Amino acid sequence: MVIKAIFFDLDDTLHDHLFPLSNALKETLPSYYGQVDAVVLYKQFRHFSDILWKSYNANELTLEELRINRIILALESLQMTITREQASEFQSRYEHHLAQLQLFPEVPALLETLKNDGFIVGVITNGPVEHQYKKLKSLGITTYFHRDLIFISDEVGIAKPNPQLFEHVARKTGFAPNEHLYIGDTWENDIAAPINAGWESIWFNHRNRVSETNHKPLAFINKLSSVLEVIQKEAKGRF
Numbered sequence: 358m359v360i361k362a363i364f365f366d367l368d369d370t371l372h373d374h375l376f377p378l379s380n381a382l383k384e385t386l387p388s389y390y391g392q393v394d395a396v397v398l399y400k401q402f403r404h405f406s407d408i409l410w411k412s413y414n415a416n417e418l419t420l421e422e423l424r425i426n427r428i429i430l431a432l433e434s435l436q437m438t439i440t441r442e443q444a445s446e447f448q449s450r451y452e453h454h455l456a457q458l459q460l461f462p463e464v465p466a467l468l469e470t471l472k473n474d475g476f477i478v479g480v481i482t483n484g485p486v487e488h489q490y491k492k493l494k495s496l497g498i499t500t501y502f503h504r505d506l507i508f509i510s511d512e513v514g515i516a517k518p519n520p521q522l523f524e525h526v527a528r529k530t531g532f533a534p535n536e537h538l539y540i541g542d543t544w545e546n547d548i549a550a551p552i553n554a555g556w557e558s559i560w561f562n563h564r565n566r567v568s569e570t571n572h573k574p575l576a577f578i579n580k581l582s583s584v585l586e587v588i589q590k591e592a593k594g595r596f
Contacts, residue, residue, distance in 0.1 A: 360557065360588060361532050363471055364506075366541030367482035367489060370561055370581075371464050372496055375399045377454035385447045389437055400564060401431035407546060410483055414516050420485065424448045460496050463582045468501040470585060477530060479506030481522065481539065483546070486512045505529070517546035523554035540584060544569045559587060 368374045379395040409423040409430075418426070425444045428451075432439055439447070471478050479502055482489050489509045493499050499507075508526055510516035515525060527534050534555030541547020542561045549572045551558045558574045561581060576587040 359536060360476070360538045360591070361536040362477035362479065362530050363538045363540070363584075363588075364479045364481045364508075364526065366539070366543070366547050366561075367480055367492065368484075369403070369542045369564070370540060370547070371480075371498065372458045372460050372492070374403075374458075376459060377451050377457070378402060380454045381447050381451035384450050385443065386439065389432070389439075393432075393435055393437065396564060398431055398435065400566065401434050402427055403543065405430040405434075407483075407543065410516060414510075455492065456495060458492060458496055460498065461581055463580065464498070465501075467581055467584060468498065472501065477506065477532075478502060479508065479526075481508045481517070481526060483510040483516045485509075518550035520550050520554035523551045523556055527554070527556075538575070538588075540581075542566075544572075548572055548574050559584060 365371055375395060378399050382393075382395065382398065383390045405427040406423070409418065409427055412418050413420060413423045425441055425448060428447050429439060429441070429444050468478060480493070486509045490499075490507070493502070493507065508522070508529075510522065513522060513525055515522040523537070523539070524534070527537055530537070535557060537551070537556045538559065539547060539551040539556050540559045540561055542564065544560070544566060548558045548560050548568075549570050552572045552574070558572075560568075560574045560577050561579070562577055563579045575591065576583070578584065578587065
């Protein structure tokens, strides 16, 4: 295995996705803010977002319905209830804070090093095209990625965890599947899916999730700076 292309998930891999949720909760549902662990709620929020995304892709609900229902279901799973009006207000504040996203501190240096070391570097993310690309621009990292190496599910027409999305990317790069490495924070979308497509993967498990299947990622890490160590270790292991 010789890794030639390295792709990243976007949300909660390159930036802190907990930040907008926590602030939106504090502003719109202050009585719940002190009762619920924000990280626990975030995990449930992402869980239901991923489930509902499959229904959205199957044209079974609208994007607006997805955004309203995911916070309702996340809170219900923690024995808390809100109205649809409250959920709509939460979504409005959540979107406001999305415009203030913050990169994880080690991201710029990591991307710069990977590019300087000759790797093809890109992003694979689920979401609406304009919404996700706006995040990338807001984060100030579009200069690290050639536009042809930014793959957004709504633009491609295939979404994670469908391994065909990763197969599509491999056809675009022209490299063999096992010459690709994917780094992300959720198991089904970012570990199982690329492995099913023949890729290598690294699990950025900074939220202390539990693995869901027997797939074997290249490494488990809790800080992005460890990516370089993993790649260097694998390179040495080939000789």
